[in-house]
Amino acid sequence: MASLEVKIGNLLLKNPVTTASGTFGYGIEYMDFMDISRLGGIIVKGTTIQPREGNPYPRMAETPAGMLNAVGLQNKGAAYFAEHIYPNIKDIDTNMIVNVSGSSVETYVECAETIDALEKIPAIELNISCPNVKQGGMAFGVTCSGAAEVVRAVRKVYGKTLIVKLSPNVTDITEIARAVEAEGADAVSMINTMLGMAVDVEKRKPILSTVTGGLSGPCVKPVAVRMVWQTSKAVKIPIIGLGGISNWQDAVEFMLAGASAIQIGTYNFIDPTVSLKVIDGINEYCDRYGFKSVTELTGALEVGA
Amino acid sequence: MLDLEVRENLRLHQNYCLLKLTGKEQLPEMRPGQFVQVRVDNSAKTFLRRPISINFVNRRDNELWLLIQLVGEGTRKLATSKPGDIINVLLPLGNGFTMPAANDNRRFLLIGGGVGTAPLLYLGACLKAINVQPQFLLGARSKGDLLQLDLFRQYGDVYVTTEDGSLGEKGYVTDHSVLKEKHFDQICTCGPKPMMLSVARYAAAKQIACEVSLENRMACGIGACLCCVEKTRDDHHVCVCTDGPVFNINELSWLV
Structure with a gap:
């Protein structure tokens, strides 16, 4: 049996399979369906310093092989998380990682500091790529200077593992990845949702209250794999790959393209136990090809003859 | 699963x-x-x-x-x-309708529109099973859209409206004469939102307790994605999948 352990910065994952922010609640929601402690990690719902009600309904549109969402970072705020949610999740035997968002550099820093004080949260995922908020979010993630600025400020106050979640809605994602690496990010996770839109032709109106929203699901996978591959050539820090993973083959695809670990997002909605099937599938794949460690898969893509 | x-x-x-x-x-x-x-x-x-x-x-x-x-x-x-x-x-x-204690003698009216009648059959059966007498007011566009009427009749009186008048009284459920003629203590409703809104207004005017069952556009169904939200009276978003789908109308912002 291959070793499935991977390291992301100082963070040790028991296996490379984690669940994506906004698709797995706080983990608790899935306890009825599976043993969530088998996961390499759980990236919990996007958290901001102030509570947010999110965007008006409707916030979701199903699309071919995917969905659009415009939730808009609904959450009860970092203080509420620390006081009411953290106590219930801190003893889950996996890496509980908080996705941190903000509307300004200051609010990102404040939120990171609040989470830093929580002993059993070993890492944060800095969300500079949410397409569904008016201020902050993706605005920081689409320019090198914006991304660098927020990562620099958070890095100063946050000593644990810092993962930065990148937006695909850019001309060249490798430049953004380089910029956050230069500011001390320990890893990048990619990709967040792609900006999209859907129209109700009978009503001649957009389906989402916000008109545009974030596209996720299997339909974005080829774009995500391409971006992971390009970025793996551009940076030295580990990449956590995500975007449309729905089975172990997809996960291996991301790893071969250069990802050290992966996140499963939207497919949790279709099969709440998919992440466990992916862990088992990766394990069997490693055994089948004689890989002693899952880390050997990262970037093992053979291009050309 | x-x-x-x-x-x-x-x-x-x-x-x-x-x-x-x-x-x-x-x-x-x-x-x-x-x-x-x-x-x-x-x-x-x-x-x-x-x-x-x-x-x-x-x-x-x-x-x-x-x-x-x-x-x-x-x-x-x-x-x-x-x-x-x-x-x-x-x-x-999700959470279901609030079930009364056995032998509760309050008069329950279950109002359904279109496919929204579906959960009311099981509700009616469960009420009858604990010796609570449900009555049904079911509406649809046309006769063919009114389903399972014989099954409903096993559990209580059934009143019907159709928009084209092909069965029962012509009009919407809220136009039915039974609402003027009889008194009810509890309404449970499921159907298109405009219908439930007029039912809720009727219930509020008559000071009748009212529960509504919502069917917002949903992804996960287990409270993880936060897509199916509804606004509460105090202006918060709650998930229809886990906080509902059944709500007491007073919890929601509909009549505010």
């Missing part, structure tokens, strides 16, 4: 089918108003599960009934299911 087997697929009408599902093991406890998330396989354009309310639970035959309106590709695909097919469902989800 269970793999259930299709025992019967009855096309009740051009646009509705009734799926009777069964499991190898005893089906779990299900309360009226709860729902299931049905997986639709092998359909090119559908991706997410379909939230479907529990129409009826037949304990004797270990059957779960789902009344499905054929509205899009997913439901059309489900309607092609054949006996013996396996359908994967998450169940039971």
Whole structure:
């Protein structure tokens, strides 16, 4: 049996399979369906310093092989998380990682500091790529200077593992990845949702209250794999790959393209136990090809003859 | 999460089918108003599960009934299911209608519109089983859209409206004469939102307690994605899937 352990910065994952922010609640929601402690990690719902009600309904549109969402970072705020949610999740035997968002550099820093004080949260995922908020979010993630600025400020106050979640809605994602690496990010996770839109032709109106929203699901996978591959050539820090993973083959695809670990997002909605099937599938794949460690898969893509 | 087997697929009408599902093991406890998330396989354009309310639970035959309106590709695909097919469902989800104590003598009126009548059958059966007398007010566009009337009649009086007057009184449910003639203590309603809103207004005017069952556009069904939200009276967003789908009208912002 291959070793499935991977390291992301100082963070040790028991296996490379984690669940994506906004698709797995706080983990608790899935306890009825599976043993969530088998996961390499759980990236919990996007958290901001102030509570947010999110965007008006409707916030979701199903699309071919995917969905659009415009939730808009609904959450009860970092203080509420620390006081009411953290106590219930801190003893889950996996890496509980908080996705941190903000509307300004200051609010990102404040939120990171609040989470830093929580002993059993070993890492944060800095969300500079949410397409569904008016201020902050993706605005920081689409320019090198914006991304660098927020990562620099958070890095100063946050000593644990810092993962930065990148937006695909850019001309060249490798430049953004380089910029956050230069500011001390320990890893990048990619990709967040792609900006999209859907129209109700009978009503001649957009389906989402916000008109545009974030596209996720299997339909974005080829774009995500391409971006992971390009970025793996551009940076030295580990990449956590995500975007449309729905089975172990997809996960291996991301790893071969250069990802050290992966996140499963939207497919949790279709099969709440998919992440466990992916862990088992990766394990069997490693055994089948004689890989002693899952880390050997990262970037093992053979291009050309 | 269970793999259930299709025992019967009855096309009740051009646009509705009734799926009777069964499991190898005893089906779990299900309360009226709860729902299931049905997986639709092998359909090119559908991706997410379909939230479907529990129409009826037949304990004797270990059957779960789902009344499905054929509205899009997913439901059309489900309607092609054949006996013996396996359908994967998450169940039971959400909170049901508030059940009274046995022998409660308050008068319950269950108001349904279109496919929204579906959960009221199981609710009516469960009320009758604890010796609470339900009455039903069911509305639809036309005669053919009113389904399972004989089954409803087993549990209580049934009043009917159709928009075209092809059955019962012509008009909307809120136009029915029974609302003027009889007094009710509790209303439970499920149907299109405009219908439920007028029912809620009627209930508020008459000071009748009212519970509504919502069917907001939903992805996960288990409170993880926060897509299916509804506004509460105090201006917060709550998930229809886990905080509902049944709400006391006073919890929501509808009448504010």
